Amino acid sequence: MKPEAMTELIADVMLRDGRCVAIDHTETMCEGQTDAAHVIPQRVLKAHYPVGHAIFSDDRNALALCRFHHNQFDAGQLVLPAEAYPDGLEDFCTEHGFEFQGRYWMRAAA
Numbered sequence: 001m002k003p004e005a006m007t008e009l010i011a012d013v014m015l016r017d018g019r020c021v022a023i024d025h026t027e028t029m030c031e032g033q034t035d036a037a038h039v040i041p042q043r044v045l046k047a048h049y050p051v052g053h054a055i056f057s058d059d060r061n062a063l064a065l066c067r068f069h070h071n072q073f074d075a076g077q078l079v080l081p082a083e084a085y086p087d088g089l090e091d092f093c094t095e096h097g098f099e100f101q102g103r104y105w106m107r108a109a110a
Contacts, residue, residue, distance in 0.1 A: 005057040010036045017064035021084045022073070032067025039063060039089060040098050040105040041074065048096075048107055055096060060088030 013036040020030045039061050049055050065073055072078035097107050
């Protein structure tokens with residue numbers, strides 16, 4: 001993801017969420033800078049879209065997480081309730097053919 005696109009994504013997500021969204025759903029404290037975490041990981045997106053595609057900076061697939069919670073989320077150690085996710089995530093998944101299967105996001109079978 002280009003630095004300018006990442007900066008814009010972080011700004012958009014921080015404006016929407018205001019702070020690490022995990023703080024309301026976990027007992028662990030925040031640590032580190034808050035930034036935008038991709039709900040559907042970039043590695044999954046890269047398997048279907050070229051780097052630089054607009055999908056990587058779509059804020060419907062991102063939420064604000066501090067560095068600690070971002071690392072936990074990426075490792076599958078932090079599970080958030082549905083209300084923690086962006087309102088447009090379901091539409092994003094429908095538009096791009098992604099679905100959640102257990103612990104992993106997959107491209108829906110055609």
